[in-house]
Amino acid sequence: MKNNLMRFLVTTYHYNLLKDYERLSCFYEAIKEHAHGIVYDIGAGSGILSYFAAPYSRTVFAIEKDEKIASYASQNLKNIPNVKVVNRDALSYDFPFKADTIICEMLDTALIDEEQVPVINKSLKHLKKDGCIIPYGVINGVEPIEMDSETIRYDENCQYKTKGKLTIYDNIIFNKKIKEKYKKTFKIPANGKINGLKITTFTLLTENIIAGPTSMMNNPLLIPIEEIKEKDYILKISLSYKMGGGLQTIKTKIKDLEDQKCP
Numbered sequence: 001m002k003n004n005l006m007r008f009l010v011t012t013y014h015y016n017l018l019k020d021y022e023r024l025s026c027f028y029e030a031i032k033e034h035a036h037g038i039v040y041d042i043g044a045g046s047g048i049l050s051y052f053a054a055p056y057s058r059t060v061f062a063i064e065k066d067e068k069i070a071s072y073a074s075q076n077l078k079n080i081p082n083v084k085v086v087n088r089d090a091l092s093y094d095f096p097f098k099a100d101t102i103i104c105e106m107l108d109t110a111l112i113d114e115e116q117v118p119v120i121n122k123s124l125k126h127l128k129k130d131g132c133i134i135p136y137g138v139i140n141g142v143e144p145i146e147m148d149s150e151t152i153r154y155d156e157n158c159q160y161k162t163k164g165k166l167t168i169y170d171n172i173i174f175n176k177k178i179k180e181k182y183k184k185t186f187k188i189p190a191n192g193k194i195n196g197l198k199i200t201t202f203t204l205l206t207e208n209i210i211a212g213p214t215s216m217m218n219n220p221l222l223i224p225i226e227e228i229k230e231k232d233y234i235l236k237i238s239l240s241y242k243m244g245g246g247l248q249t250i251k252t253k254i255k256d257l258e259d260q261k262c263p
Helices: 014-020 021-034 050-054 065-076 114-128
Strands: 038-042 059-063 083-086 099-102 127-134 136-148 160-162 167-173 181-204 223-242 251-259
Touching: 014 021, 021 050, 021 127, 038 050, 038 114, 050 059, 050 065, 050 083, 050 099, 059 127, 099 114, 114 127, 136 223, 160 181, 167 181, 181 251
Parallel strands: 038 059, 038 099, 059 083, 099 127
Antiparallel strands: 136 160, 136 167, 136 181, 181 223, 223 251
8 A cells, every 4th residue: 555655646735644554544444344336535635535445436526625636636546447536615516426435534633623524514415325424433532631831732742741531522423414513511530730621532434443643633632721729629611612613613611620539
């Protein structure tokens, strides 16, 4: 696989995607297992996932709205007769056939800054009843942290210490319409000084293949909150955001603290 990828024409961003072999391997296994019939690769980029899907499919429609990137995909896939590159925005694209498989790469933590959310919601009406979506879904977890930043940011180049166990707070399966506005109050255990939350997203490529954060997929997100200095407590916190709305939609509010040692 690696030798074939080296011949792909790509932008710098897509080159970094191709270097993330953990991510690529997970997608490859999911596509090999489930892709069949009529396949739509939405946000196809350089075309690598369409390339993976071609041997297992009747026809692959590689949909990419960026004209330059679509031209790269056309070059990369020109010798594969059952792949058709479509330079269109998937939100306005009239799907010519019902889909057996939809590939819609989801890369952003908790889908907050992910442009594909409204696209996947729109695409669901073109999916056959027994069709499948790759990825299958995501699982979101949260941990209390002490961080050295006062702004919302991804975890690259930011120092932080985890101050509690990972708590799963949301599970999204993509074969149903995604509710873009998320708001929930939940409890997480913590110990010591905290001033932030760390959100980690795990991607379900299929029901049986799960990928944690990789270099180009779902980098953990750090969110500052009001500082707390206690020992062995339960933090009750409200978290809200809009999937696809961007990081500026994130809001948090501390509701209560409970002593873990109390019955």
